[in-house]
Amino acid sequence: MVRIYDADPDMLNALAGTGIKVMVMLPNEDVATAAADKSYALRWVRSNVAAYPHTQINGVTVGNEVFDMRPDLSPVLVQAMTNVQDALAQQGLADAVKVSTPIAFDALQVSWPPSSGRFKYDIAQQVMRPMLAFLQRTGSYLSVNLYPCLTYMNQPDIARDYALGNANAAAATDPKTGLRYNNLLDAQLDATYFAMEALGSLGVSLKQTEHGCASGGRPKGKPPPRGGGRRLGDGDGAAAPSKENAQAYMNNLMNRVLSGRTGTPHRPDADMDVYIFELFNENGKGGPDDC
Structure with a gap:
C-alpha cells in the first residue's frame, strides 16, 4: 500500500494494474470548499477517484494534520469528510474507499x-x-x-x-x-x-x-x-x-x-x-x- 499527498494523475495511472493499494488526499486548501459545497466534493471524487477504475484506491484522506497546519479548518473538517463520503456513496465506492483525516x-x-x-x-x-x-x-x-x-x-x-x-x-x-x-x-x-x-x-x-x-x-x-x-x-x-x-x-x-x-x-x-x-x-x- 502507498499513500500520496494529492491525487496526481500521472501517479495514479502509473499504479493502475499493479495491485498496489493507494490512499489519495484532498488537500488542505480544498477542505473548506468540500465542506461548503457537496457538488464540489462530488466533482472531486469523480475526477480523482472514480476516474481510475484500474487503480486500487482504498482510501481518501481529507486534509493532513489540519489541527496543526490549518487550524482555521477544524470546525468544517468533519463536514468535508461527510461530503466526500456521500460523494463516494453516489459513485458506488463507499464500501471500497474509506474516508479519514490524518492527525x-x-x-x-x-x-x-x-x-x-x-x-x-x-x-x-x-x-x-x-x-x-x-x-x-x-x-x-x-x-x-x-x-x-x-x-x-x-x-x-x-x-x-x-x-x-x-x-x-x-x-x-x-x-x-x-x-x-x-x-x-x-x-x-x-x-x-x-x-x-x-x-x-x-x-x-x-x-x-x-x-x-x-x-x-x-x-x-x-x-x-x-x-x-x-x-x-x-x-x-x-x-x-x-x-x-x-x-x-x-x-x-x-x-x-x-x-x-x-x-x-x-x-x-x-x-x-x-x-x-x-x-x-x-x-x-x-x-x-x-x-
Missing part, C-alpha cells in the same frame, strides 16, 4: 500515563467526538501520524532504547492500570486509544499514516550540534538524529509488523497498518535543516 500525535493534550490519554480541549468535543462517530458509522479508521523519535528528541528524560523500540529497553508502568510498556510506540498508541474511549468510541481502529525516524537534521528551534554532531539520546540535552538510530527504529518497527505481534498492552488484539514516511530521502528538499 498529528500532538492532537493529544495528555499522553502519559496512557490511561490518562485525552485529546486537546479545543478539539475534543467539537471535532474529535463527531469525527469518531463518523468513522465508526462508516467503518473507517482514525489516521495518526506517529514519530516516537521526534517525541524523544524533545523530551530528554525518555531513554533512547525505549524510544527506538530496542529489546533491552527498560519498561515503564502505567500507575493507574499497571500495564507495562516496553517502548514509546505502544505508549503513544494506547494513549490514543484511551483518548478515543474517553469520547465514547470503542470500535474505531487506528491506521498509522506516517511513521518514521529522521536520519539527519536537528530538532526544530535548536542550534546546530557542536563537534560534528550528536547521536540521538546521548544525554547532553542537544540530541540529534542519526542514520544508525533511524535504521534501528525502522528495523524494529518492520520486524514487529512482520512478526504479527501488533497488539498493545491495552489493545492486545489490535492490528498495525503502518505507512513508512517516506519512499525517498528528503535530504535534497532544501529549507531549514529541521527534523
Whole structure:
C-alpha cells in the first residue's frame, strides 16, 4: 500500500494494474470548499477517484494534520469528510474507499500515563467526538501520524532504547492500570486509544499514516550540534538524529509488523497498518535543516 499527498494523475495511472493499494488526499486548501459545497466534493471524487477504475484506491484522506497546519479548518473538517463520503456513496465506492483525516500525535493534550490519554480541549468535543462517530458509522479508521523519535528528541528524560523500540529497553508502568510498556510506540498508541474511549468510541481502529525516524537534521528551534554532531539520546540535552538510530527504529518497527505481534498492552488484539514516511530521502528538499 502507498499513500500520496494529492491525487496526481500521472501517479495514479502509473499504479493502475499493479495491485498496489493507494490512499489519495484532498488537500488542505480544498477542505473548506468540500465542506461548503457537496457538488464540489462530488466533482472531486469523480475526477480523482472514480476516474481510475484500474487503480486500487482504498482510501481518501481529507486534509493532513489540519489541527496543526490549518487550524482555521477544524470546525468544517468533519463536514468535508461527510461530503466526500456521500460523494463516494453516489459513485458506488463507499464500501471500497474509506474516508479519514490524518492527525498529528500532538492532537493529544495528555499522553502519559496512557490511561490518562485525552485529546486537546479545543478539539475534543467539537471535532474529535463527531469525527469518531463518523468513522465508526462508516467503518473507517482514525489516521495518526506517529514519530516516537521526534517525541524523544524533545523530551530528554525518555531513554533512547525505549524510544527506538530496542529489546533491552527498560519498561515503564502505567500507575493507574499497571500495564507495562516496553517502548514509546505502544505508549503513544494506547494513549490514543484511551483518548478515543474517553469520547465514547470503542470500535474505531487506528491506521498509522506516517511513521518514521529522521536520519539527519536537528530538532526544530535548536542550534546546530557542536563537534560534528550528536547521536540521538546521548544525554547532553542537544540530541540529534542519526542514520544508525533511524535504521534501528525502522528495523524494529518492520520486524514487529512482520512478526504479527501488533497488539498493545491495552489493545492486545489490535492490528498495525503502518505507512513508512517516506519512499525517498528528503535530504535534497532544501529549507531549514529541521527534523
